[in-house]
Amino acid sequence: MKYAFINGNILDGNRDMTLMKDRIVLVSDQKIEDIVDRDRDLSGYEVIDLKGQYLLPGLINMHVHLAGNGKPQKKQRDNTKLVNLIFSNPISSRVAYYLVKNYASIALNSGLTTIRTVGGLKDLDSQIRDEIDQGKILGPRILCSNEGISVPHGHMAGSVAIIANSIEEAKKHVDHLKEKKADLVKLMITGGVMDAKVKGAPGEMKMPVEMIREVCDYAHSLGYIVAAHVESSEGVRIALENGVDSIEHGAKLDEHMIDLLKKKKAFVTTTISPALPYALFDRSISNASEVEQYNGNVVFEGIVECCKTCLENDIPIALGNDVGCPWVSQYDFWREIVYFHNYIGVSNQFALYTATLNNAKLAGIGDITGSIEKGKDADMIVVRNNPLEDLKTLRDVQMVMARGRLIRQPKVKRKAEVDQQLDKFI
Secondary structure, three states, X not given: OEEEEEOOEEOOOOOOOOOEOOEEEEEEOOEEEEEEEOOOOOOOXXXXXXXXXXXXXXXXXXXXXXXXXXXXXXXXXXXXXXXXXXXXXXXXXXXHHHHHHHHHHHHHHOOEEEEEEOOOOOOHHHHHHHHHHOOOOOOOEEEEOOOEEEOOOOOOEOOOEEEOOOHHHHHHHHHHHHHOOOOOEEEEOEOOOOOOOOOOOOOOEOOOHHHHHHHHHHHHHOOOOEEEEEOOHHHHHHHHHOOOOEEEEOOOOOHHHHHHHHHOOOEEEEOOOOHHHHHHOOHHHHOOOHHHHHHHHHHHHHHHHHHHHHHHOOOOEEEOOOEOEOOOOOOOHHHHHHHHHHHHOOOHHHHHHHHHHXXXXXXXXXXXXXXXXXXXXXXXEEEOOOOOOOHHXXXXXXXXXXXXXXXXXXXXXXXXXXXXXXXXHO
C-alpha cells in the first residue's frame, strides 16, 4: 500500500525534535518513502488527512514480559506451578500461545511498534515474532530473549526463566536461544521485590559470579548482548564487572559503577512502573505486606536515583515498564514515559526521544526504526494533541502504523481499577 499523510503536525523523534508543519509523509510498502512539501502530486497514494493531529514515531518498550497481563494480585501466586500446569497438555499450551499473541496485539494497538522481551514462556516470544515478521499475524516488531536464565530459588525461576543448575546448563540454554534465533540473552542475577523475605533485601545476589562471567563470555562469542535483572548496588557492580551489557532496573551507583558503565559502553533500562505501586500505594490497595512495601520503596528510590545519576554522567538510558508485573498492563507504556518526566525531571521532548529513537539505537535498530526519516520502516502513531506539551496524550492513540500496515482505529480494553489507582500519580 502507498499512503500520504497530510495536514499533520510531525515530530520526527530526534533528540532536538520540533514540530514540522506543512509537510507530507509518504509511505510505500513498509518504508517511509519521503517527507515532502505539501504541493506534491499524490496520485497513486491513499491520502490520510490527519486534520491537525500529531504524527510521531511508534513507541518502543525495552522491557516486556509478553506473557503477563498486569492484573493486580491480592496475594503472591506460585508462578512455577502455574507455568508447569499450563504446559502440561497440548490444549492449555495452545491457549497460552493465543494469550501471548493477543498481548502482542494489545501492545501494538496501544502504540508500541517495537518491544524487547526479557523473559517469556518457553519459545513463544520467538514463535510469535517469526509469525509477525512473515506477515501471518499483525503485531509489533519483537526483539526477544525467550526464557531468561535463572538459578534454583532465583528470580522468576521456572516461570519466565529456566533454572540452570550449573554453568554448562546455562550455556546449553544459550545454544537453544541461538537455535531459535533469539535476539538477546537475559540473566536473572539478583532477586526482586517479591523474592525478598526481610526488609532491605530486594536485590540480594542469586546467580554465582562465575556463572555470570562465563555465560556473558559465551553469549558474546555467539554475537549476543546480555541483559540482566539487577535491583541492588552490589548486583550492578558484579554484573558490569563480569560482562553484562544492559542493567535492567538498576540501583544506587557509586563512582566505580559509573566508570564501569562508561568503560563497557553499557546502558541502563529504567523501569519505574513496577515498583511504584508497592512503594506509593496504600497497602489496602496494593495488597502488599509491610516487608514488600518497604522493599518496593527501596527499589523505587534506587531506580530513580540510578537513572538520574546516569543522565548526569552521560550514560545511556533506555525506557521499559516491566509489563506483566502487577498493575503494569500491556497497553500502559505511556505511563512509564510520563513517570520519566515526573520523577526523573526530564523534558517532554527528551522523554519522547528516549521512548523512540534512543530506545531504537540502544536496541541496535536505530538505522531501521525509531524516527520519521526517509528510508526507515514506517513505524508511526497518531495522537490528538501535542506530546511536547502533554505526554498524557500518548494514552489515546488514534492510528498505528507498523512496518507500513495501518490500524485506523486501534482499540484496547482498559482495566478500570488500574486506571483509577495509577492515574493519581500522573
